[in-house]
Amino acid sequence: MEAGHCANAWLAVLKEIQNSDGGWGYHEDTQSRVEPTCWALSALCSDRDFGPDSPVLDKARRYLLANQRSDGSWTASPEMTTGNWVTSLACAVLAHEAEAQGAISTGLAWLCQDYPFDSSPWMRFLHNFRRDSHISSHNDSYRGWGWTPRTSSWVEPTAFALLAMQEFKSSQLPPVASRRRELAVRLLYDRMCPGGGWNCGNPRVYGVPGGALVLPTSWALIALRSSSEHKSKALSLAWLEAEIPKINSPGSLAVASMCLAAYGKKLPATKLNLHACSLENLLEDGTHVLAWVCLALNPSRTWPARIGG
Amino acid sequence: MNIRNRQLIPSFQRPPSRVLIRKMADYEHELETLMYESLREFSLPVLGKTVLLKPNLVGLDPLGIMNTHPAVIAATRASFLRLGAERVLVGDGPAMDRDTHAILESVHLDEFIGKLGREFCDLNLDEVEKVVLETRASKLKELFLPKTVLGVDFLVSMPKLKTHHWAGVTLSLKNMFGIVPGSCYGWPKNVLHWAGIDRSILDINAAARPDFAIVDGILGMEGNGPIQGTPKAARVLILGNDPVAVDATACRVMGLRPEKVPYLARAGTMLGHVNPTKIQQLGESVASVRMPFAVLREFQQLVA
Numbered sequence: 001m002e003a004g005h006c007a008n009a010w011l012a013v014l015k016e017i018q019n020s021d022g023g024w025g026y027h028e029d030t031q032s033r034v035e036p037t038c039w040a041l042s043a044l045c046s047d048r049d050f051g052p053d054s055p056v057l058d059k060a061r062r063y064l065l066a067n068q069r070s071d072g073s074w075t076a077s078p079e080m081t082t083g084n085w086v087t088s089l090a091c092a093v094l095a096h097e098a099e100a101q102g103a104i105s106t107g108l109a110w111l112c113q114d115y116p117f118d119s120s121p122w123m124r125f126l127h128n129f130r131r132d133s134h135i136s137s138h139n140d141s142y143r144g145w146g147w148t149p150r151t152s153s154w155v156e157p158t159a160f161a162l163l164a165m166q167e168f169k170s171s172q173l174p175p176v177a178s179r180r181r182e183l184a185v186r187l188l189y190d191r192m193c194p195g196g197g198w199n200c201g202n203p204r205v206y207g208v209p210g211g212a213l214v215l216p217t218s219w220a221l222i223a224l225r226s227s228s229e230h231k232s233k234a235l236s237l238a239w240l241e242a243e244i245p246k247i248n249s250p251g252s253l254a255v256a257s258m259c260l261a262a263y264g265k266k267l268p269a270t271k272l273n274l275h276a277c278s279l280e281n282l283l284e285d286g287t288h289v290l291a292w293v294c295l296a297l298n299p300s301r302t303w304p305a306r307i308g309g
Numbered sequence: 310m311n312i313r314n315r316q317l318i319p320s321f322q323r324p325p326s327r328v329l330i331r332k333m334a335d336y337e338h339e340l341e342t343l344m345y346e347s348l349r350e351f352s353l354p355v356l357g358k359t360v361l362l363k364p365n366l367v368g369l370d371p372l373g374i375m376n377t378h379p380a381v382i383a384a385t386r387a388s389f390l391r392l393g394a395e396r397v398l399v400g401d402g403p404a405m406d407r408d409t410h411a412i413l414e415s416v417h418l419d420e421f422i423g424k425l426g427r428e429f430c431d432l433n434l435d436e437v438e439k440v441v442l443e444t445r446a447s448k449l450k451e452l453f454l455p456k457t458v459l460g461v462d463f464l465v466s467m468p469k470l471k472t473h474h475w476a477g478v479t480l481s482l483k484n485m486f487g488i489v490p491g492s493c494y495g496w497p498k499n500v501l502h503w504a505g506i507d508r509s510i511l512d513i514n515a516a517a518r519p520d521f522a523i524v525d526g527i528l529g530m531e532g533n534g535p536i537q538g539t540p541k542a543a544r545v546l547i548l549g550n551d552p553v554a555v556d557a558t559a560c561r562v563m564g565l566r567p568e569k570v571p572y573l574a575r576a577g578t579m580l581g582h583v584n585p586t587k588i589q590q591l592g593e594s595v596a597s598v599r600m601p602f603a604v605l606r607e608f609q610q611l612v613a
Contacts (some may be wrong), residue, residue: 026434026492035492076493077437080453085495117503147495151503154495200405200496206474206605208537213369213406249411284426285410286434 006275007297010290011047013279014040015056017287022059023067026286034074037063038089039291045093046294046301064090065103072106073114085147087111088160095167105172111145111161112174118152119143142187143180154201155191155216158184159223166226188220189232196232196239212239214252218259225262237263244268250277251289254296261296312517313459317443319579326551326582327351328558329591330598333527333546336373336380344381344523345388347548350591353521356393358462361430362386363519365468365484366401367535369415374530374540376412377467379421381525381546385467386422399425400457401487402432405536407496409433430457433491444515444579447508449500458488458517466519466552470529470543470559470602476506477570477608478563479535480556481522482580485513507572514552514580522555523548526562531602543600545593553581554588561585564601565611 018024023032024040041060044050050057068074073083074090091107094100117123119140127140144158162184165177193203197212198220204210217240224233240256245268247253253274257267274293282290295301329347333340362385364377382399389397399422403412409431413419435455442449458464468484476483486509489498501509524547530538545562549555553576557567567573567583577583604611 025436031436033492077453079437079439080493084493146499148500151499154497154499157495205537206533208533210537213408214411215406215408247411248414249408252408252411286431289410 007294008047008049010279010282010294011044011050013283014043014287014290014294018056018059022061022063024060024287026288028283028287031078032063033077034064034067034086034090035076036287036291038086038093039288041093043291043294043298046298048300061094061097061100064094065100068103068107072103072108072110074107082149083110084149085145085157085160088145088157088164092160092164092167095164108165108168108172108177109174111164112176112180114145114149116143116146116153117150139186139190142183142190144184144187152201153187155188155198156200156219158187159216159219162223163219166223185224185227188224189230192232192236196235197243198236212236212243214240214243214247214256218252218255221259222262237265241265241268245270248272249285250274250282250293251285254289254292257296258292258301311460311462312464313438313440315518317515317518317579320553320577320582323551323581325587325589326549326554327589327591328547328549328551328554330558330562330593330595331546331548332544332593332598334544336378336527340380341384341387343546344384345391347546347592348385348388348392351521351548351550353392353463353550355389355463357395359396359398359460360389360394360463360465361398361400361458361461362389362465362467363458363484363487364399364401365479365487365535366403366409366412366416368403368405369412371415373416374528375469375471375534375536376416377469377525378527379416379418381523381527382418382467383421385465385523394463396428398428398430398457398461400430400432400435400455402455402489402491404486404491404497407433407491430455432458432488433496435490437490437493440516442512442516444512446511446515446575447504449504449509449512452489452513452516453493454517455488455490463521464517464519465521465523467523467525470524470526470545470547470563471534472531472538472563472602472604472608473534474605475502476510476572477604477611478556478560478565478573480524480559481519481552482510482514482556482572482576485510485517485519488517489513507575510572511575511579514576518580519552521548521550522552524555524559526559529563529602531563531604533605539603541600541602543598543602545598551581551588553577553583557583557585558588558590558595560611561595561613562598562600564599564613565604566613569611
């Protein structure tokens, strides 16, 4: 099957497995969650044949708006009462919805006020006296975003927050956003693994270089797409290009493909073909993986806005 | 009775625990037979029940040095089915890499166990349920834990025998970090680090206490574990009906003092037995299989 046909067939499956509340679960017939809903919505919105007024999209947007907390954040699961990293995804996917502008403003404000605690002035002061301060070699003056509020900066949530902000004009963002973006970009470069690429955010532990991983590397590179040229970007892109032929999972290959497309690079030969993946396996890996694959196979994708752009 | 309905019994009210040590030279010979015979010694109440095996799948591991070996997972699953379990699920929520599919491919789990399909649960993505942490060992008051874990009848923690650069050792209790869902708490599950690793281990194990533990020590890891350490062939399997006692025994096999591992010392008062007089040792003696594991400078106080 050709890539385009596959993507169309799988987008139809995405539509079919939407829950009645408008959201998607990580797996078919499971409770709706914000992350898979955002990725499914992104994939469907990126489809040229799918009108913006589609009831599927409308229900999905309503699910997201209904599940925003009063402080502007979104929670990973409906039972949770504290917002977290999925707030970036929700802001990004709702960015161009006229109805959602109020929700987005509060979401972006929440994001910009969510500072990791590990890099607070107090923690940086205490760091000088800690016996284990030699374990990692991070520069704690840089600040990104954590998976959960008031913890530590990590690569993927930082990349997602940067991606979310890239969907907006400066005038739409809180005044502090510009400084936060600057610090976050520096943090990503600081956390790069010595040989290029990123893992979760530990480039060295006890002086031993950490190995990079495909997903964090791809998200970080996509987030850095619009930042100025930097030798670390080139090194990391080279790491990813060398790694792609070895990728053995659809999720990583899909995101890596989107990353290369964002940099105008051709996908090297791979041992796995996305369009040859079985739908059953994709659904087992999760709705988000199915959505990533649909996005990767869709040359006209529109999310994130700057991809391919 | 499933995991969510269990009452916590303090250690002093618990009967002695049973721990079995088996020598096993490699992953290739008679592993399933040995596992089945070993499990039979415990008369486990699994007939017609749903069992969840929780291996340690920490990351991509093409060399088979950091994750619970798939041969051990396969042998355990087959053995529990032979013992009459109705379903034997396998589940984990890897902490450092969210691409669980890639991790499973890297260890070739399918080749050992066949296609698991929905019998494998990525605990990072499972539906969750709020669990109030009654032990309050850490600052966490509650955790959202996978419904699959809370709903099974019998939970088996299956770690690899490893030292750990933050916790000293990572065995069946630390392995339970993997039930905390990444979709809620991230990759890594950093909120647990902020709440204190040692204390979080206690809270998680009190909230979802494994019924049984099987440590894959055929090939372990010493030094800067759990990922960047050095492989160490200890050639043992350590099994038991008390994860605390199993971990304490595993420490002794590694030449370490379990009572000096902060979380194990406290677990010895609330979750199981560390004291060797409360552990009925079966199979090989600790002395006959002891193989000192190197630890980082920061953990020299653990060395016996």
